[in-house]
Structure formats: structure tokens, C-alpha cells
Amino acid sequence: MTNQPITTLLFDFDGTLADTNELILSSFQYVLEKHFPGRFQREEMLPFIGPTLHDTFSSIAPDKTEELVAEYREWNLAHHDDYVTEFEGVTDTLRKLYDLGLKMAVVSTKKRDMVERGINLLGIAPYFETVIGLDDVINPKPDPEPILLALKRLDRTAEESLMIGDNFHDILGGQNAGTRTAAVAWALKGEEYLQTFKPDFMLQHMSDLLKITAGIKL
Numbered sequence: 001m002t003n004q005p006i007t008t009l010l011f012d013f014d015g016t017l018a019d020t021n022e023l024i025l026s027s028f029q030y031v032l033e034k035h036f037p038g039r040f041q042r043e044e045m046l047p048f049i050g051p052t053l054h055d056t057f058s059s060i061a062p063d064k065t066e067e068l069v070a071e072y073r074e075w076n077l078a079h080h081d082d083y084v085t086e087f088e089g090v091t092d093t094l095r096k097l098y099d100l101g102l103k104m105a106v107v108s109t110k111k112r113d114m115v116e117r118g119i120n121l122l123g124i125a126p127y128f129e130t131v132i133g134l135d136d137v138i139n140p141k142p143d144p145e146p147i148l149l150a151l152k153r154l155d156r157t158a159e160e161s162l163m164i165g166d167n168f169h170d171i172l173g174g175q176n177a178g179t180r181t182a183a184v185a186w187a188l189k190g191e192e193y194l195q196t197f198k199p200d201f202m203l204q205h206m207s208d209l210l211k212i213t214a215g216i217k218l
Contacts, residue, residue: 006180006213008156009097010147011128012165013108013115015049017090018122021188023083024049027076028056031068035061049188050167052109052140077114086122087186089206094127096210105150107132109140109169129154141173148177162212164203171197182212 014020028048032040048056057068097104105128108115112133119125130153132146139145147163163174166187171194174181182201183194191202201212208218 004159005215006160006162008103008154008161009209010105010107010150010161010163012170013106013118014110015166015187016164016184017086018118019085019087020083021049023076023080026079027072030075031072035068046188050169052134080117081121084118084121087206091124093206093209094124097213098127102213103154103156104128105130105132105154107146107150109134111135141169142176144173144177147173147179168197171199
């Protein structure tokens with residue numbers, strides 16, 4: 001692991017900055033119960049959190065993928081603002097990191113307009129110099145493309161950057177792009193699961209980023 005100071009932070013959004021787990025699961029429940037009544041239990045939907053909607057729905061019903069994606073997005077948009085909340089310490093930590101001069105971006109597998117809606121809802125949009133969504137790239141995480149695009153927009157290198165997320169797509173994406181990586185212990189899939197992908201750091205609280213960027217060991 002490089003000893004170069006971290007100047008740049010790249011965040012996943014869902015499950016990392018914002019607690020959108022209930023929104024995502026409820027959206028899947030609505031669509032799947034409508035088309036496949038009784039087939040999917042809630043716990044069976046957990047693997048659907050992280051991959052793109054096209055990847056998930058094409059694995060379930062290849063002939064109805066576009067229809068299911070459209071219905072998911074319609075329901076998700078209609079209920080978005082009722083469900084989305086920030087995880088503890090997010091706004092306070094982002095403000096401190098911003099004041100310290102760190103460059104920050106959001107890199108998500110969700111469409112950019114929905115990510116922007118979320119960060120505006122939480123009041124954290126001013127802290128991010130750019131937002132990379134699904135529609136900005138050809139290959140989403142864990143491909144390095146969206147991370148490298150964010151770094152290009154920020155005019156930063158992978159060696160001075162940290163990718164933070166709650167899923168293996170974030171950790172592998174960061175590793176593939178050459179950044180250091182941090183997983184979040186509050187991930188729905190759990191700390192033990194994320195440790196199997198060997199992130200450089202495991203955040204127990206958002207404020208741990210203040211220590212990491214200051215070069216203090218967790």
C-alpha cells in the first residue's frame with residue numbers, strides 16, 4: 001500500500017453515504033411481487049443491492065428486463081424522499097473534510113439524476129466536485145472506468161485517492177483503478193463479508209476518514 005497522502009475521496013452513495021437500503025428493497029419487492037408473486041423473499045433480494053438494475057433483472061427475466069427496470073425506477077422515484085436518510089456523521093464529516101481541502105466525488109452504479117436528487121435531499125451536494133452515475137460510463141463498477149473518470153474530472157491520481165463503499169463492486173473497482181479502498185462496517189451485507197475483498201481500511205464510523213486522511217492508523 002502506498003504511503004502517499006490521501007487528497008481525494010470517492011464515495012459510493014447508496015448504503016455508504018445514504019441509508020437507502022429500505023428504499024431499494026421495497027422497490028424490488030414491489031416489482032417482483034407484481035410479476036412473480038411469492039417467488040422472492042426479502043432476504044433473497046439482498047444480493048440485488050449493488051449490481052446495476054439491468055444486471056439484476058436480466059438474470060431474473062431476460063425477456064422483461066427493460067419493463068422491470070422502468071417499473072422499479074418509477075416506484076423508486078415516487079417514494080425516494082420518504083425513505084432516504086444519511087448515516088450517522090455523514091454531513092459533519094464531509095463538511096470537515098471539505099474544509100480541510102480534500103477533493104470529493106460520488107461514483108455510483110445508479111443513474112446520475114437520482115444520485116444528485118439524493119445528495120441534494122441530504123444537503124451534501126456542495127461538498128462534491130463531480131458525480132459519476134451509470135449513464136456517464138459504458139462499464140460500471142467493478143470496472144475501473146467510472147473511478148478513473150472521476151479522477152480525470154478532479155485532476156487527481158489513483159495513488160492519492162481512496163474509494164469508499166459498502167459493496168464488493170466498490171472495493172474491487174477501486175483496486176482495479178489503483179486507488180486505496182475503504183469498506184463501511186454499516187453495510188447491509190456486513191463487515192465480515194466485505195473483509196473477504198481485502199479493503200485497505202474498514203470504517204466503523206464516517207469520522208474515521210478524518211484519521212485516515214491525517215495519516216493516523218485506525
